[in-house]
Every structure is written in structure tokens, then in C-alpha cells.
Amino acid sequence: MAHTLTSEQLARGWIQAWIDWDMAWLNTYLAPDFLHISPFGRLAGREHYLNTVAPLAAKSVQKLTIVSVIAGPDESAIWFENHTPAGVIPSCDWLTIKNGTISQIHSFYDSAHVRDTLTSEEQSQLNTTSPPKSS
Known part of the structure; x- marks a missing residue:
């Protein structure tokens, strides 16, 4: 990692990486054991997480707009708007920072517009605690 980012920079970078579709940033600043918790479940x-969410985000996210960030040394909250084909979703992500990476995110939003955009099968993929085991 080139340099350590503050929790505010990581929060802004998290959303900006999705805006720019910057998978390199996400691979650099999400911890290998990253945990994401949302209204759909845990990844x-x-x-x-990236293998599951990226194709679904490509379908359901048209635009993200950062509204505000509140940050402390090891955690931050980012308020943003998620523009979907079914409407705008006001959203808040609570990030936990460890060793210069994002170790965990709790996402808070009304999932109705996402449910209107994704199929039931796609929605069920968002609640798989770990990747499927290969046979």
C-alpha cells in the first residue's frame, strides 16, 4: 500500500471506487477478510464480496452521490444517494477501519428499490456468508 488513508478518505474512496468502477482501489483498501452487512444479509x-456484488451493482446502481461523511480515527459513516432504475435510495455505510484498510461495513438503507431491480435469485446471493465450497 502506497500510504495510509484516514477513515474519512477511506469512506469517500469506498463510494468513489464504485462511482469510477475502480476494482484496483477496492482490492487494495478492503481487507482480505472484509465483512459486509446489509439489509440482504452478510458477505x-x-x-x-466483490465477485458477488460487482455484477449486481452493474445492474442496480446508475449513480452514487456522496452527501456527507462523519469520521473518527478507526471508523466513519458516509451518507450517500444510490440512484437505481427504480428510484433513489438514501443510504448510510458505517465503516470499521483496521490496519489502514476497511475491515467491515454495515450498510443501512431501504431495500425496496433494490428488490424491484434485482431478481429473487440475485437477491439471495447477497446473503451468503462465505463463498460456495468447491467439490
Whole structure:
């Protein structure tokens, strides 16, 4: 990692990476054991999270707009608007920072517009604690 970012920079970078579709940033600043908790459930592991969410985000996210950030040394909250095909979702992500990376995010939003955009099967993918085991 080139340099350590503050929790505010990581929060802004988190949303900006999705705006720019910057998978390199996400792979650098999400911890390998990253945990994401949302109204849909839990996704554990950076690689599993990105492999699951990226194709669904490509379908359901048209635009993200950062509204505000509140930050402390090891945590931050970012308020943003998620523009979907079904409407705008006011959203808040609470980030936990460890060792210069985002270790955990709790996402808070009304999931109705996402549910209107994704199929039931796609929605169920957002609640897999870990990647499927290979046989």
C-alpha cells in the first residue's frame, strides 16, 4: 500500500471506487477478510464480496452521490444517494477501519428499490456468508 488513508478518505474512496468502477482501489483498501452487512444479509471475504456484488451493482446502481461523511480515527459513516432504475435510495455505510484498510461495513438503507431491480435469485446471493465450497 502506497500510504495510509484516514477513515474519512477511506469512506469517500469506498463510494468513489464504485462511482469510477475502480476494482484496483477496492482490492487494495478492503481487507482480505472484509465483512459486509446489509439489509440482504452478510458477505464475508473481499474476493467473495466483490465477485458477488460487482455484477449486481452493474445492474442496480446508475449513480452514487456522496452527501456527507462523519469520521473518527478507526471508523466513519458516509451518507450517500444510490440512484437505481427504480428510484433513489438514501443510504448510510458505517465503516470499521483496521490496519489502514476497511475491515467491515454495515450498510443501512431501504431495500425496496433494490428488490424491484434485482431478481429473487440475485437477491439471495447477497446473503451468503462465505463463498460456495468447491467439490
